[in-house]
Every structure is written in C-alpha cells, then in structure tokens.
Amino acid sequence: MGAATANAGAAAASKKQQKLRPKNSIRKNKTKDKKKKPSNNKVKSNEKKNETGKAAAKTPAQRGKNVVQRATASQQLSFFVNQYQSANGVQLSSLELDSLKETCIAELQGPAENITGNLDENMKVVFGSSWKQVLFEKHLKEGQIDPGCPALLVISSSALRSLELLRELRSLTKECHAAKLFSKHMKIEEQVSILKNRVNIASGTPSRIKKLIDIEALGLSRLAVIVLDMHTDVKGYSLFTLPQVRDEFWDLYRSYFHQPLLEGKVRMCLYGPVPTDLEAKKSKANDD
Missing domain, CATH: 3.40.50.300 (P-loop containing nucleotide triphosphate hydrolases)
Incomplete structure (x- = not known):
C-alpha cells in the first residue's frame, strides 16, 4: 500500500515538472533536431548543385562525345x-x-x-x-x-x-x-x-x-x-x-x-x- 502511494506521487511530480518546463527550451530542442536531420528535399537539392558544379568544371571534350572539334x-x-x-x-x-x-x-x-x-x-x-x-x-x-x-x-x-x-x-x-x-x-x-x-x-x-x-x-x-x-x-x-x-x-x-x-x-x-x-x-x- 505504501509503495503504491509512493509511485503515484513520483508520477505526479514528473508531470508537474513537464508542465513547468519553459516552452522556449522545447522549441530550441526541436530546432536542433531539424538542423541535425536535414530534409530529403534539401539533400537532393544540394546533390543536384554539386553535380551541376562538377559538369561545369569539365572541359567540352570531357562533357560528351558529341562535341564538335575541327x-x-x-x-x-x-x-x-x-x-x-x-x-x-x-x-x-x-x-x-x-x-x-x-x-x-x-x-x-x-x-x-x-x-x-x-x-x-x-x-x-x-x-x-x-x-x-x-x-x-x-x-x-x-x-x-x-x-x-x-x-x-x-x-x-x-x-x-x-x-x-x-x-x-x-x-x-x-x-x-x-x-x-x-x-x-x-x-x-x-x-x-x-x-x-x-x-x-x-x-x-x-x-x-x-x-x-x-x-x-x-x-x-x-x-x-x-x-x-x-x-x-x-x-x-x-x-x-x-x-x-x-x-x-x-x-x-x-x-x-x-x-x-x-x-x-x-x-x-x-x-x-x-x-x-x-x-x-x-x-x-x-x-x-
């Protein structure tokens, strides 16, 4: 009986602490999570930019066999x-x-x-x-x-x-x-x-x-x-x-x-x- 009462008291205290936690800290944590895990769209966009940059760095002869050379x-x-x-x-x-x-x-x-x-x-x-x-x-x-x-x-x-x-x-x-x-x-x-x-x-x-x-x-x-x-x-x-x-x-x-x-x-x-x-x-x- 005493143990059950103690557990119930601990649970109530935990809920109270969660209510008291500032909302800003929760938002900050969410922001950190977003920075750590970039969206798939951003990853794809970055990959596309890298590929475009690499293609631009190549010489005409390297870019394709259809390049006309005199x-x-x-x-x-x-x-x-x-x-x-x-x-x-x-x-x-x-x-x-x-x-x-x-x-x-x-x-x-x-x-x-x-x-x-x-x-x-x-x-x-x-x-x-x-x-x-x-x-x-x-x-x-x-x-x-x-x-x-x-x-x-x-x-x-x-x-x-x-x-x-x-x-x-x-x-x-x-x-x-x-x-x-x-x-x-x-x-x-x-x-x-x-x-x-x-x-x-x-x-x-x-x-x-x-x-x-x-x-x-x-x-x-x-x-x-x-x-x-x-x-x-x-x-x-x-x-x-x-x-x-x-x-x-x-x-x-x-x-x-x-x-x-x-x-x-x-x-x-x-x-x-x-x-x-x-x-x-x-x-x-x-x-x-």
Whole structure:
C-alpha cells in the first residue's frame, strides 16, 4: 500500500515538472533536431548543385562525345591516308608518305561549331587574294583559262548533296555558273555542252566526274582544290563508306588525283566532321 502511494506521487511530480518546463527550451530542442536531420528535399537539392558544379568544371571534350572539334591538317591527312590504304588494300611507300605533307590539306578556318554551312567563305580564304579572279570571273582567256577546267572541284556521295554544297557556293557562282556533274536528271551530253564554256567550280559524284574526265570533256589543267564532302546521310554513310560510291571515288582518285597530290599540284579539303582520335586508337590497338 505504501509503495503504491509512493509511485503515484513520483508520477505526479514528473508531470508537474513537464508542465513547468519553459516552452522556449522545447522549441530550441526541436530546432536542433531539424538542423541535425536535414530534409530529403534539401539533400537532393544540394546533390543536384554539386553535380551541376562538377559538369561545369569539365572541359567540352570531357562533357560528351558529341562535341564538335575541327581536325587539324595533320589529323585530316592521317585520316585520309588510313582510309586510302584500308580501302585499296595497299601500304604507301615511305617516299609517297614523305611527299604527302600537311600542305596537301586546305585547312578550313573559323569556329569548330561551323564546320559546315559556309563553304563559300572558306574557299575565299583557301584561294587567298586571287579568289575573285579564279572563282568569280566568267571570261575565257586563251592560253590561260581553258573551257571545262574548274579550279575548284567538289565531290560528294549523291546528287542531292552536290546541290546542297552548290547552294553554299552560290555567292561565288553569280557570274560564272557552276557545273553540275552527276547523273540524276542530267544527260552526259548536256554536261559536255556546259563544259565547253568557262567553269570555275564544279560539283558532282565520283562516277560521272570520272566519265567526263575519261572522255576529255572535263579538264584538270586549272584544278587547285578538291573538296571531299564528309557529310553522313541518315543511315550514317559517307563518301568513304557508302557501298559502290566508295569504290567509284577511290577509282577516280587513283586515276587522276593521287599523283598531282603527291606532286603538290592540288590540295584537298575534307569538308565536315573528321575523326580526330585515330592516333589514340592506333596506339591502344598496338598496346593490346
């Protein structure tokens, strides 16, 4: 009986102490608890800020593979030589490799994100101060400017792509129209007739270009720059990978362009994205 009474008294005293405790101290304790255990929303927000900060700290090359980078002349030449040797099953001699210097490549100017879309401005830079006389004027000059001999030849994988590139060159072809050298909707007789006039710029596909050279309608005496279109179609094919077109291009190149390139008479321009990690891949393959 006495023990029960004692327990009841202790319980009553405890309740009384709780009532007497100041409200501020209770609030402080609650505040401390909140500081100790931040909400899930705040944790997620902080994590997101950290991730954003890390992403901003990365270089463009580290942020993703889709970053456009302009290949240097050396990288373009390495890419082209590898493509040539692979497609033709040959190994260039040391003499040929020594002849293929970086000066063989007509390097484009401007920011990397504008790799395509301004071919006309790029060609002005490539041809230098003489661009207007070489690419714009329309009159034949006996002994200097023969008919059907372009200074600039653009080679692409399709007629549609050839027309797209000619649109980029429109500002240079107002006086002297460009020659369209592809088979779609165009007869070879019509093209032969066009090539009897002065031609500064021509754009076409490998098969038709070769045929016109073979029959001596298209001349190469003025040829200074060959633009190779690196554009890929919706299926991912390009001039170097599209079946049949690829073979036709290398046949054309071996027949008419390889020797002038070795001799430094013409320059090439790879127009569009070009892989820049070939040497790294090659080194890794050798290590493996």
